[in-house]
Amino acid sequence: MLSMFQTKPDLIVHSKDPLNAEPPLAHLRENFITPQKFFYVRSHGNIPKLDPARHRLSVTGMVTTPLDLSMDELRTRFSKRQVTAVLQCAGNRRADMQQVKPVSGDPWAPGAIGNAEWGGVAFADVLRAAGADETRTLHVAFAALDDIDIEGEQFRFGASLPMAKALSSDVLLAFEMNGDALLPEHGFPLRVITPGYAGVRSPKWLASISVQDMPSDNHIQQRDYRLVPPHITKDTVDWSKGMTINDMPLNSAICEPAAHATLKAGKTMARGYAIATERRVVRVDVSINDGRNWSQAELEPDSDAPWSWVFWQAELDLPAGEHELAVRAWDSAGQTQPVRPDDTWNFKGYLSAAWHRVPVTVS
Amino acid sequence: MLSMFQTKPDLIVHSKDPLNAEPPLAHLRENFITPQKFFYVRSHGNIPKLDPARHRLSVTGMVTTPLDLSMDELRTRFSKRQVTAVLQCAGNRRADMQQVKPVSGDPWAPGAIGNAEWGGVAFADVLRAAGADETRTLHVAFAALDDIDIEGEQFRFGASLPMAKALSSDVLLAFEMNGDALLPEHGFPLRVITPGYAGVRSPKWLASISVQDMPSDNHIQQRDYRLVPPHITKDTVDWSKGMTINDMPLNSAICEPAAHATLKAGKTMARGYAIATERRVVRVDVSINDGRNWSQAELEPDSDAPWSWVFWQAELDLPAGEHELAVRAWDSAGQTQPVRPDDTWNFKGYLSAAWHRVPVTVS
Structure with missing residues (x-):
């Protein structure tokens, strides 16, 4: 794969730290299944270097049987599932809005999107093994291992899904992308894949899951990734009134x-x-x-x-x-x-x- | 109810035969659940006068156990289900498009819509009782009892649903609207209710159902109720290339x-x-x-x-x-x-x- 990377055009890098990059469009269009090396990268912080032999996933909160699983336990205890799905950044094509009036965030062209064959286990199977309360109005909150610094606020990435979506059959805890282990920048060794939803709901470097009666209280869930009306500015925004971005538009x-x-x-x-x-x-x-x-x-x-x-x-x-x-x-x-x-x-x-x-x- | 009809503004009648009429908008907005008398009426032909004691529903085609049910048998054999759902005509708000360039059909204002509490039986229960082949790529075709004459072509109303939608839990064979029997103009004694889909997929005066490997071959399914690009005219239309209207837009x-x-x-x-x-x-x-x-x-x-x-x-x-x-x-x-x-x-x-x-x- 490395030689392919060297002979093909590189990703267009919007930011090196955190790493945010997308493929040139002609290149993106060459493969219906996007190779890992040419899949857009959206990071909010560092790219953690994790040891798969020591990585663990915990499942806690409103569950009857809390879990604490090694990667091997996750693989052997649950059936393998594969789902082909697009992931895309909520800011894909932001550059077009930038031309109207300034917006915050990287100026993504239409390349902050890719289609991959994800391999892992059904998230619903793990939730059921933990005896999660399946009330459809509950939430499943994820905690990840990337360290983020946004305007002086330091935290680790967190986000959540409504329970109803978490239980749907195509949501995965994924450790493979196109048949290979995830590359570090795509969440090695474990990430969530939430088909149809903005990429932010598919956390990388996943460490823990909490079933709870409120969405995640993380900055990412509460004060970002919400759609607000056009007259709202950075100075006037009341994030609690924005629409949490889940499903992506046509x-x-x-x-x-x-x-x-x-x-x-x-x-x-x-x-x-x-x-x-x-x-x-x-x-x-x-x-x-x-x-x-x-x-x-x-x-x-x-x-x-x-x-x-x-x-x-x-x-x-x-x-x-x-x-x-x-x-x-x-x-x-x-x-x-x-x-x-x-x-x-x-x-x-x-x-x-x-x-x-x-x-x-x-x- | 009759006195209410007489003291409230009448429906706005676009056509008497077939009867096509909608409520004034201020009146529509008065009730979250739209009374039957003030629910829009969209007819393609006559309003059949049917005797509920003699009305029968047949279920045939790709089924193991064909059914031929009286209304009493339908009510007693299956559990009662209630679903609150909007029905709307695919042509609702057509008058606004009419102002751009002429269009065919009645000039509906935004009143060709209503919200009702439908009572009946789950369509999926009936399909399962018939041993329908549940392959999700199959189709369920309906035949109704209204006589239609479109440009000299005489036929009875027919339309179909994809099996996947027909099996979803909120699709009903309905005999009640807001707790009462259906009024004649709303399909007495039996109609389909397909929540989310254009009204044309909720046939009234329902007589038979066929499970089959093709959509209905009826005029209504094949040469009408399809979305075509803006440059297409009545004279150039190739209906087979149009998008069958099912789900309705925002x-x-x-x-x-x-x-x-x-x-x-x-x-x-x-x-x-x-x-x-x-x-x-x-x-x-x-x-x-x-x-x-x-x-x-x-x-x-x-x-x-x-x-x-x-x-x-x-x-x-x-x-x-x-x-x-x-x-x-x-x-x-x-x-x-x-x-x-x-x-x-x-x-x-x-x-x-x-x-x-x-x-x-x-x-």
């Missing part, structure tokens, strides 16, 4: 051609992805004239993997001149994406999901 | 004040509904200046009825002049409604769900 992106590419007049193939999380992508439209006309993209055959993205391609006939390509997806409830980033702008730049636009020069 | 409406109302300057309470079908409504915004500023509406306490609508209200402070009020809802995946009806325009006027705008004069 989204799509043009991966090829690249923004500001120079193309020859005539036929060009555009390629990209679309994602509808718990819904299905039913149509992808591409326009070369700001949405006055749309042509329907061809969708790659459904992979029977409900949490995957959809790859699309569309043959365009481009006359000479300056053009802006645009893509929008439609979901199985007949919803489509916002026209402009300012239709859903918020000061944190979350859930940026307007038509993705790519300016090109055709000669 | 929507909201201002019920009070009424369009073109004259109001006094100062505080005014706006009221309306919002609906996110299988998701949750997390926020409702109201603007008096075309979306430059938004105020957050107050949502009535969650009723623990996941398929219900949400009632909202917002106190507005209106200066003298001409204003256009607008509302938009947000769902639990961070999606919101399109800004303009032409963002999702289609020649059938389906799934009209842009910001709902109400012009008012303030003096």
